[in-house]
Amino acid sequence: MDRELAERLRMLEAKVGELSDRLEIMQLIAAYGPAVDSMDRDGVAALWAADGSYDFGGAPLAGRDAVAGLVELDTHKAYVAAGSAHALTSPRIAVDGDRAVAVNCSQVFVKDGAGWRADRTSANRWDLVRTAEGWRVARRVNRLLDGSQPARDLYRRHRPNEVGAPDDPTA
Amino acid sequence: MDRELAERLRMLEAKVGELSDRLEIMQLIAAYGPAVDSMDRDGVAALWAADGSYDFGGAPLAGRDAVAGLVELDTHKAYVAAGSAHALTSPRIAVDGDRAVAVNCSQVFVKDGAGWRADRTSANRWDLVRTAEGWRVARRVNRLLDGSQPARDLYRRHRPNEVGAPDDPTA
Amino acid sequence: MDRELAERLRMLEAKVGELSDRLEIMQLIAAYGPAVDSMDRDGVAALWAADGSYDFGGAPLAGRDAVAGLVELDTHKAYVAAGSAHALTSPRIAVDGDRAVAVNCSQVFVKDGAGWRADRTSANRWDLVRTAEGWRVARRVNRLLDGSQPARDLYRRHRPNEVGAPDDPTA
Numbered sequence: 001m002d003r004e005l006a007e008r009l010r011m012l013e014a015k016v017g018e019l020s021d022r023l024e025i026m027q028l029i030a031a032y033g034p035a036v037d038s039m040d041r042d043g044v045a046a047l048w049a050a051d052g053s054y055d056f057g058g059a060p061l062a063g064r065d066a067v068a069g070l071v072e073l074d075t076h077k078a079y080v081a082a083g084s085a086h087a088l089t090s091p092r093i094a095v096d097g098d099r100a101v102a103v104n105c106s107q108v109f110v111k112d113g114a115g116w117r118a119d120r121t122s123a124n125r126w127d128l129v130r131t132a133e134g135w136r137v138a139r140r141v142n143r144l145l146d147g148s149q150p151a152r153d154l155y156r157r158h159r160p161n162e163v164g165a166p167d168d169p170t171a
Numbered sequence: 172m173d174r175e176l177a178e179r180l181r182m183l184e185a186k187v188g189e190l191s192d193r194l195e196i197m198q199l200i201a202a203y204g205p206a207v208d209s210m211d212r213d214g215v216a217a218l219w220a221a222d223g224s225y226d227f228g229g230a231p232l233a234g235r236d237a238v239a240g241l242v243e244l245d246t247h248k249a250y251v252a253a254g255s256a257h258a259l260t261s262p263r264i265a266v267d268g269d270r271a272v273a274v275n276c277s278q279v280f281v282k283d284g285a286g287w288r289a290d291r292t293s294a295n296r297w298d299l300v301r302t303a304e305g306w307r308v309a310r311r312v313n314r315l316l317d318g319s320q321p322a323r324d325l326y327r328r329h330r331p332n333e334v335g336a337p338d339d340p341t342a
Numbered sequence: 343m344d345r346e347l348a349e350r351l352r353m354l355e356a357k358v359g360e361l362s363d364r365l366e367i368m369q370l371i372a373a374y375g376p377a378v379d380s381m382d383r384d385g386v387a388a389l390w391a392a393d394g395s396y397d398f399g400g401a402p403l404a405g406r407d408a409v410a411g412l413v414e415l416d417t418h419k420a421y422v423a424a425g426s427a428h429a430l431t432s433p434r435i436a437v438d439g440d441r442a443v444a445v446n447c448s449q450v451f452v453k454d455g456a457g458w459r460a461d462r463t464s465a466n467r468w469d470l471v472r473t474a475e476g477w478r479v480a481r482r483v484n485r486l487l488d489g490s491q492p493a494r495d496l497y498r499r500h501r502p503n504e505v506g507a508p509d510d511p512t513a
Binding site: 002004005008009012015016019022023087089090091092093103104105107117118119121122123144145146147148151152153155156 | 343347351354355358361362365368369372373375376377379380381382422423424425426427428429430431432451453456457458459460
C-alpha cells in the first residue's frame with residue numbers, strides 16, 4: 001500500500017470513528033425518555049455502565065440496578081400514571097478516547113387538566129465511557145434550572161470540545 | 172487490491188452507510204414540525220412513502236396525499252391560527268437493511284394567553300423504508316402520553332437495536 | 343492506485359465530509375441553550391462568525407460581540423434569575439459547499455409557580471458558514487410562532503435539501 005493511500009485510509013477511519021462515537025452517544029441518550037416513560041426497567045439499566053450513577057439532587061443512585069430502580073419510585077410512578085414525557089434536547093458531546101461528556105436540557109411534562117405541565121426542567125451533564133458493549137453512562141448529574149446556581153455551574157464547567165479532568169460537577 | 176485494503180474499505184463503506192442512514196432519518200423527522208407549522212402540504216407529502224400512513228388515534232390517514240391533507244384539518248388550522256409548534260425529540264433509530272424503526276416524543280405547543288401550552292404530548296413509532304428517493308415514512312403511529320396504556324405499549328414493543336418483525340403497534 | 347480504488351476512496355471522503363458537516367452544525371446549535379442559560383458570554387460568542395448576526399424581532403444584534411451581549415439584556419437576566427431553559431429541537435440542515443441553512447424550533451421555558459411556562463416559542467433559520475475554525479453562525483433569524491405570518495414564511499422559504507440564494511428571510 002503506498003503512503004498516500006495509507007494516510008487517506010487512516011484519516012477516514014479516524015473521522016468515521018469520531019462520527020460513530022457521537023451518533024452512538026446521541027442514540028443512547030435518546031433512549032432514556034421512551035424507557036422511563038414506559039416503565040422499562042431493563043431498558044434503563046441497559047443505558048448505564050454496571051457501576052454507573054445518577055444524581056438528580058438527593059443521594060445519588062449508585063450502580064446500574066439502583067438507577068434502573070428509579071422507575072419504581074413513588075414520584076416516578078405518579079408521573080407515569082398521570083401521563084408523562086421525559087423530553088431531552090439533542091446533547092452537545094465532547095469525546096476523548098474512551099471517555100466522553102455530553103450536556104443537554106431535560107424536562108418532565110406531566111398531564112394536568114387540558115394539557116401537560118413542565119414539572120421539572122434541568123441542566124444535565126452525562127459522563128460516558130466506552131465499554132465492550134458500546135458507550136454507557138458512567139455518571140449523570142441533573143440540576144433544576146430554577147434560578148439557583150448549581151445548574152448554571154454544571155453547564156459552565158463543561159468546556160465545549162474537551163472532556164477535561166475527572167472533575168466533580170456536584171462540588 | 173490486497174486483501175487487507177479491500178477489507179478496510181469494505182468496513183468503512185458499511186459503517187459510513189450506517190451513519191448516513193441514521194442521519195438521513197433524523198433529518199427526515201426533523202422536517203416534520205417546520206412543514207406542518209407552516210401549512211406546507213407538499214413538504215409533509217415529501218416525507219412519506221406513496222402508500223405511507225399516519226395513525227394518531229382515530230382512523231389512520233392512508234396514503235401520502237391523505238397524510239399531507241392533515242394540514243387542512245380544522246383542528247390543525249386552529250392550531251396554526253393560534254400559533255403552534257410541533258416539537259419532536261431526537262429519535263432513537265434501529266436500521267435493518269432497507270427498513271428502520273424510530274421512536275421519539277412529540278408535543279404540540281399552542282399559544283395560550285401569555286405563553287404556549289402543551290396541547291398534545293405523545294409517544295411515536297415511525298416505520299421507515301428506503302426508497303429510490305431516500306428514506307421515507309411507511310407508517311407513523313402516535314399515542315397520547317396521558318396515562319393510558321397504548322403509548323407505553325408503543326414504546327415497549329420497540330426493542331432498541333432491532334427493527335423486528337412487522338408487528339402491529341396499534342394492536 | 344487503480345481507478346476503482348481511487349473512486350471508492352473519493353466517494354467515501356465526500357460522504358464522510360457531508361456527514362461531518364451535518365454533525366458539526368448540530369453540535370454548534372446544541373451548544374446555544376447551555377451557553378445562554380449559564381450566562382456564558384464567551385460560549386455564545388464562540389458560536390457566531392465575527393460578523394454574524396442575530397435577529398429576534400427588533401433591531402438585529404450585529405457582530406459576534408453584540409450577539410454575545412444578549413446574555414446581559416434585562417429580559418435575559420430576568421429569565422436566568424427566575425430559572426430558564428432554552429430548548430431547541432434538532433435542526434433540519436442543508437449544506438452547499440461552505441454555506442449551510444438549518445431550521446428548527448426554539449422555546450424559552452421560565453420557572454413560574456409549580457412548573458415552567460413556555461414564554462417564547464419560535465421558528466428559527468440559521469445561515470451558517472464554514473470558517474477556518476469550523477462552522478459558525480452567519481445569521482440567525484427567530485420569529486414567534488404566535489399565529490402571525492413571519493414565522494410561517496421563515497419556515498416556508500427554506501427549501502429542504504438546498505441552501506438557495508442568499509435571500510432575505512426578514513423581508
